[in-house]
Amino acid sequence: MRPADLHIVGSGPAGLSAAHTAINAGARVCLIDNDHAPGGQIWRGGPDKWTDSRALEIWKTLHAHPHFTRLSNAQVIGSVDCNSLLLEVKDEPVRVDFERLLICSGARELFLPFPGWTLPGVTGAGGLQALIKGGMPVQDRSIVIAGSGPLLLATALTAMEAGARVEAIVEHQGLPQLSSFGLELLLRHREKFRQAVSLFSRLRKIPYLTGGRIVEARGLDAVQSVVVRTGRRQQEFACDFLAAGFGLVPNIDLACSLRCDTANDAVVVDALQKTNRPHIWAAGECTGIGGVDKAIIEGRIAALDALAMLPSAQDRAMLRQSHDFAALLARSFKPDASLREMCLPGTIVCRCEDVAASSLAPHRSWREAKLATRVGMGPCQGKTCGAACQFLFGWAPPASRIPIVPASAAALSQIE
Ligand SMILES: Cc1cc2nc3c(=O)[nH]c(=O)nc-3n(C[C@H](O)[C@H](O)[C@H](O)COP(=O)(O)OP(=O)(O)OC[C@H]3O[C@@H](n4cnc5c(N)ncnc54)[C@H](O)[C@@H]3O)c2cc1C
Known part of the structure; x- marks a missing residue:
């Protein structure tokens, strides 16, 4: 293992942006990720599939740089002590010592239970999108996408572009809430508003139900239909897949295993992305849900601070803007208590x-x-x-423990 000035866990937008910043500053970087390709969730699939110019630009600098090491298919299962991580690579335990660590572990989907959600063919919204991006054929298959939040639209577009028939998108938030979200986008986040309009126009032929929720997924061995309710009206849509997503939950297990403070289910960081633990920073969705722009700028600021450099006024402004958007998302798409009735x-x-x-x-x-x-x-x-x-x-969530994911006995035997 080559020595590194900065170890980063997670090669999504936050981790890649941090690696790019650090490499440009002359540092040696080791980027660790459990996936085979870099990109995390939104840039899933690796450089050959990327269309975002920011990702391509980053990769142009990183991919063959002599100071850049990438450990792929490397699952961090916890920490051995406060300066070393325990990884599982091809079923073998690997210990990685770090001087400075940046955690960019992203988020996972929030799944809320409803009758029939365990049937084959029912997935998360991001889960279905990941399967399609991973090559699962959906040509001419019928799909219903339900739940809440912008990810429903992103999934619908991915499915539509892969040739699926999206029968309906069922958004839990009502029209007044969505309109006020749209208005705030228009007033304060013009580029996001433009993206939303473009997305809606591409999805305009798909029925978009607001104020709706899932009643039941039906099927014998797999999902065959889904019943949804909007107001007093109940409708049944035949489908081969139901993608149900209710938002995201930050992945904080690794940070917890390193005894970083958390609040509101996210890692607590200061204005420079530093956690309460010396030499540990965090960036991206693990510090709070806010999307790709927040991940990119937080990753950059964390890397700068880890290398004792200051962010520019423009960096700070972008951070403020991304946090403002994150707060708007949280206000607008907070799962509503009535979803418990599912x-x-x-x-x-x-x-x-x-x-x-x-x-x-x-x-x-x-x-x-x-x-x-x-x-x-x-x-x-x-x-x-x-x-x-x-x-x-309303229960406090379970405390994280090492290993943070199931691990082999060989790996577990390394934990002191
Ligand atoms: C399923 C899903 C789909 C999404 N799709 C979209 C979309 O289409 N559009 C959109 O705007 N946003 C999407 N998002 C939101 C998305 O999380 C952000 O926009 C963006 O990807 C966040 O970047 P990040 O770097 O913080 O995290 P991520 O992109 O999630 O990257 C985190 C990386 O860390 C790795 N990792 C985590 N823990 C470990 C560990 N212990 N060991 C090793 N590696 C680890 C993960 O494998 C992942 O590669 C999606 C989120 C999810 C969960």
């Missing part, structure tokens, strides 16, 4: 261990429920059902 007593909440809502409801906390049922004890270790229980029952 989950009936018999609905499975913990899909790894088949625990239904009725078994969880009598308990007062995640810990109590975990002692009495098998909730959160399957392979996802509560990453999916923990956030769902937080939303459904």
Whole structure:
């Protein structure tokens, strides 16, 4: 392993932007990611598939630079101590010591349970998009996309461009809320407004239902239809896939394993992206959901600070703007309490261990429920059902533990 001045976990927009900034400043960078290709979520698939000029520009600098090392297919499973990470690479444990660490671990989807959500063919909205970008054929297959937030539209476009028939997009927020979001975009985020208008115009033939929610996904061995309700009206759409997404949850497990402070389910950082731990910075979705522009500018500012350089006035202005947009997203698409009604007593909440809502409801906390049922004890270790229980029952989410993902015994034996 070549020595590095800055180790970065996550090669999404935040990690790539940080690596680019650091390399341009003359530093040696090691970029670690569990995927085979760089890009994270939005730039998934690697440089051959990228269309965003910012990603291509970054990669032009990085890909053959002698000071740039990329560890791909490398899963960070936790920390060994406060200056070293434990990775699993091809089932082998690898210890990586760092002087300065930047965590850019992104976010995952928030899944909320409803009857039939465990049927094959039901995925997250981003999950379906990732499958399509990964090559899953959807030509002439019918798809319904439901939930809340801009990711529904991005997924619809990906599906449509791959030849799928998108039967409907069902947005939970009502028209007044969406109109006020649009107005704020127009007034304060002109470029985002332009992107939204362009997206809507490309999706104009797809029915867009507002103020709607899923009642049930139906099917025998796989999803065949979905019932949705808008106001008093109930409609059933036949579909081969249902993509249901209700927003994103920051990936904070690695930061927690390094004992970084968190608040509101995100890593706490200062104005220069520094965490409370010496030599550890965080950037992108793990510090709060805000999209690609926030990830890029936070990654840049974190790298500058890690190398004892100051951000410019323009950098600071971009950071403020991206945080303003993040706050607008949070206000406009916060999952509304009425979505709890989707989950009936018999609905499975913990899909790894088949625990239904009725078994969880009598308990007062995640810990109590975990002692009495098998909730959160399957392979996802509560990453999916923990956030769902937080939303459904108001429980504090489960604390992260090492390993942050299931790991081999060989890797676990390295933890002191
Ligand atoms: C499924 C999904 C789809 C999305 N699609 C869109 C979209 O179409 N348009 C849009 O604007 N936004 C989309 N987003 C939002 C997206 O997260 C941001 O726009 C942007 O990608 C955030 O960049 P980031 O660098 O913070 O995180 P990410 O892009 O999520 O990158 C994080 C990277 O860290 C890696 N990683 C995390 N933990 C570890 C670990 N322990 N060990 C090793 N590697 C690790 C991940 O594999 C990933 O490559 C999507 C989000 C999700 C979850």
